[in-house]
Amino acid sequence: IMERNNKSSPMGFILLGFSDQPQMERVLLFIIAIFYVLTLMGNTTIILVSFLDPKLHSPMYFFLSNLSFLDICFTTSIIPQMLWNLSGTDKTITYIGCIIQLYIFLGVGSTECILLTVMAYDRYIAICRPLHYNVIMHPRCLKQLAAVIWVSGFVGPLIQSILTFQLPLCSHHRVEHFMCEAPALIKIAAVDTTFIETELSIASILYVVIPLVLILVSYGCIARTTLRMNSAEGRWKLFGTCGSHLMVVALYFGPIIAVYIQPKNEYTQKRTKFLALFYTVVTPTLNPMIYTLRNKDVKGSLRRLLGSNKGSEHT
Template sequence: MEKTNKSIPMGFILLGFSDQPQLEMALLFVIAIFYILTLMGNTTIILVSYLDPKLHTPMYFFLSNLSFLDICFTTSIIPQMLWNLSGTDKTITYIGCIVQLYVVLGLGSTECILLTVMAYDRYVAICRPLHYTIIMHPRFLKQLAVVIWVSGFVGPLIQSILTFQLPLCTHHRVEGFMCEAPALIRIAAVDTTFVETELSIASILYVVIPPAFILASYGCIARTTLRMKSSEGRWKLFGTCGSHLMVVALYFGTIIAVYIQPKNEYTLKQSKFLALFYTVVTPTLNPMIYTLRNKDMKGSLRRLLDSNKSSRHI
C-alpha cells in the first residue's frame, strides 16, 4: 500500500511519454510547430475581426473570444510540455501544478460554454432573423462575454480545491504531460469517491449538457434551413454552420473521450493522445476551419493585405 504524504510536496513528476524517448523528441518538434501555427492563426483572426468594420458582428465577436481563449489555453500547457519533452527534467512545482490545473480547467470549461453560446447566436440569426439585432445588441454581447468567462472559472475552482486537499502518494508521479484532475486523483492515497463524483457532475455540466444544447439549436436551424426555397441560401447557411459544427465535434469528441470514458490501463494510454489532440491540435485547426470555409474572413484578410501593399507603394 502506498504511503501518504500529508505535507505539501515540492513538486510533481509529469511522466508523459518518458518511457518512449524517441516519441518525445518527435513530439517536441511537432508540438512546437503546432504551437506557432496556433498563435499565428488565432492572432490573425483577432486582428482581422478588429480591423475590418464589416466583421464587427456578434459572430466574429464570439470567434475572436474563441481565438483569444485558444491562445491562453495552449500557452498554459505547451511551454511547460515543451520544456519537459526537451530533457530529462519532467518536474513541475507544486504551485505551478495548482495554477495549471485551475487555468486549464477554467479555460476548457469556458470554451465549452462559449461554443454553446456561438450555437445560440447562429440559432437566433437563422431562426429569428427579424429579432437578431435586438437580441444580440453590443451591450448584451459584452455582458454575455463576462458571464461566459466568469461561469467557466467557478466550477473548476471547487474541483481544484477538492483535488489538492487529497493526501497524495509519496512518489508524486503524474501519469500525463500536464496537471489534470483525473491524473492527480489517481495518485491520491485515500478513497476518492466524493471527488470523482464531483468531477462527474462537473463533466455533465460542462461536457455533456452543452453539446445537447448545441444539437438542439442546430436541429432548429436545420428545420428552418430546409424550409428555404433557395438552394444557394441553404448551402450558404450549411457552410457557415458547418465550420462551427466541425469545431464542436473535434473539441467535445476528444473531451468526452478523456473525461467520460471508464478508466483502465488501455484507456489511460489512449487518453494521453486524446488530450494531446484537444490541447494541441484542435486550437491549431480552429482558425483554419473558420478561415478556409468562411468567405467573409478570407475577403477581409485579402482586403487588409491589399491595403497594406498599397500603403507601402505610396
C-alpha cells in the same frame, strides 16, 4: 495534520508524459512546437482581423475572437511546460505551477464549452429568428454574455482544483501524464477518491454534456428551418456557415468526452494521453484554419487588410 499537509503539498510533481518512449519524445517536441507557433499565429490573426475590419464587427466575429483568445490561453497554459519536459530529462513541475496549470486548463476549457454553446445559440437566432437578431444581440448584451461566459467558466474549476489539491497524495508524486490534469492527479491520491470522482462527473455533465445537448438542439432547429427554404443556394450557404462551427464542436467535444466521460474500468492512461494531446495541441491549431478556409468574409478581410498595407508601403 502536519503529516497530511506535507503529503498533500509536495515540492513538485514528476510529469512522466511519454518518458517511456524517448524517440517519440523528440518527434513530439518538434511537432508540438510547430503546432504551437501555428496556433499563436492563426488565432492572433483572427483576433486582429475581427478588430481591424469594421465589416467583421458583428456578434459572430466577436464570439470568434473570444474563442481564438481562449485557444491561445488554453495552449499557453500547457505547451511551454510540455516542450520543456520533452526537451530534456527534467520532467518536474512545481507544486504552485501544477495548481496554476490545472486551474487555468480547466477554467479555459470550461469557458470554451460554454462559448461554443453561445455561438450555436447566436447562429440559431440569426437563422431561425432573423427579425429579432439585432434586438437580442445588441452590443450591450454581447458584453454581458461574454462576462457571464468567462465568470461561469472559471467558477466550477476553482472548486475542482481546490478539492483535487486537498487530497493527500502518494509519496512518489509521479503523474502519468504530460500535464496536471484532474483524472491523472486523482489517480495518485492516497485515499478513497469516490467523492471527488463523483464531483468531477457532475462538473463534466454541467460543462460538457449539457452544452453539447444545447448545441445539438440549436442545430436541430437550424436544420429544420434550413430545409424549409425554397432556395437550394440559400440552404447550402447556411449549411456552409454552420459547418465551420459544427466541425470545431466535434473536434473539441469528441476527445473531451472520451477522456472525462467513460466507464472507470475502461480508463486507459495511454489512450487518454493521446486524446488529451489532440484537444490541447491539434484542435486549437485547426480552429482558425477551419474558420478562415471555409469563411469568405474572413478571407476577404485578410485580402483587404494585406492589400491596404501593401498600398501604404508603395506610397
